[in-house]
Amino acid sequence: MSRLLELSGLSAAYGxxxxLDGLDLHVDEGEFVVLLGxxxxxxxxxxxxxxxxxxPVAGxxxxDGRDLAKVPGWKRPAIGLGHVPEGRQIFPDHTVMENLTLGAFPVRxxxxxxxxxxEEMLELFPRLGERSTQLAGTLSGGEAQMLAVARALMGDPRLLMLDEPSLGLAPLKVIELFGYLKRLHEERGLTILLxxxxxxxxxxxADRGYVLDHGRVGLEGSAAELRDDPRVQAAYLGQLRESA
Structure with missing residues (x-):
């Protein structure tokens, strides 16, 4: 598989x-990679x-071999980067269809x-088809998250990044949402960073995963390796050791 996304020595700060403190990770074409921590x-x-x-302040x-420092954020959807941010950030006063149309705007x-x-998005997410003329702000949490994913897919991204898509959803809605992600990855070959x-x-x-600890990679490996590693649970408790 070819390398699609690579972060080398990445550092970032708020004030x-x-x-982030020298973060190194990569995502290959066609992979499903999860970030935990x-x-x-x-x-x-x-x-x-x-x-x-x-x-970033460094790194x-x-x-796809292109230095993103030379590409402003507003142009990145046009080169194949789709981002579903934490909290969805759909446009509540616009309809479902209008939100989808706005998703295509950055790629002209x-x-x-x-x-x-x-129409492809409404077929992929039938619930959105039923709500097509409804204001996005009146959707349920699960429907709003589906809309956020569909809006990002309107740009036909090569890499879809999703930040905490299950946050605030009922368990059955989480299963439904992750089922859509599985289909996108397995049936459409979409590269995903979750x-x-x-x-x-x-x-x-996922195929592979990283566990982050204080802005660095504390653990990495195949999904199976991480799933069976007791240190993954320790990471969520903030107890990951440097020796990991």
Whole structure:
């Protein structure tokens, strides 16, 4: 598999507080990779640096061999980066269809292509088809998360990044959402980078994973290796040791 995303020595900070400290990780074309770790370990910061919402203070990010330091954040969807941020951030005063249309805007699709892609999303997420004229702010939590994913897919990304998509969802909705992600990966070959607190569920879907600890990689390995490693649970309790 070819290397699609690579982070080398990445450091980032909020004011004087360092959130990433020399982070190294990669995602290959066609992989499903999960980022795990306790709150404050740098998972969301990693996503923000890749999508251009936060500028790193050191290190390098390459996407398909291209240095992202030379690509402003607003242009990154057009080169194949899709980001579903924490909290969904859909447009509540716009309809489902309008939200989907806005998802195509950064890649400057022609009207016919936008309409084709929009219909594809409604077929993939039938619930959205039933709610197509409904304001996004009136959707249930699960429906809103589906809309956030579908909006990101409107740009036909090569890499889909999702930050805590299960947050606030009922267990059955989590299963439904992760079922969609499995289909996107297995049936469509979509490359996925997922930040998730529900480690056991995420590792059943993923090919590989990283456990972050204080802005660095504390553990990495195949999903099976991490799933069976007792230190993964320790990471969530903030007890991961440097010797790991």
């Amino acid at each position: 004087g507080v360092r959130a 306790p709150n404050g370990s740098g998972k969301t910061t990693t996503m923000k640096c890749v999508s251009g919402l936060l500028k 390098r990010i390459t996407f 699709r022609k009207r016919a292509e936008t309409e084709r892609r929009r 930040v998730e607190q529900q480690a056991s569920t995420a590792l059943r879907l």
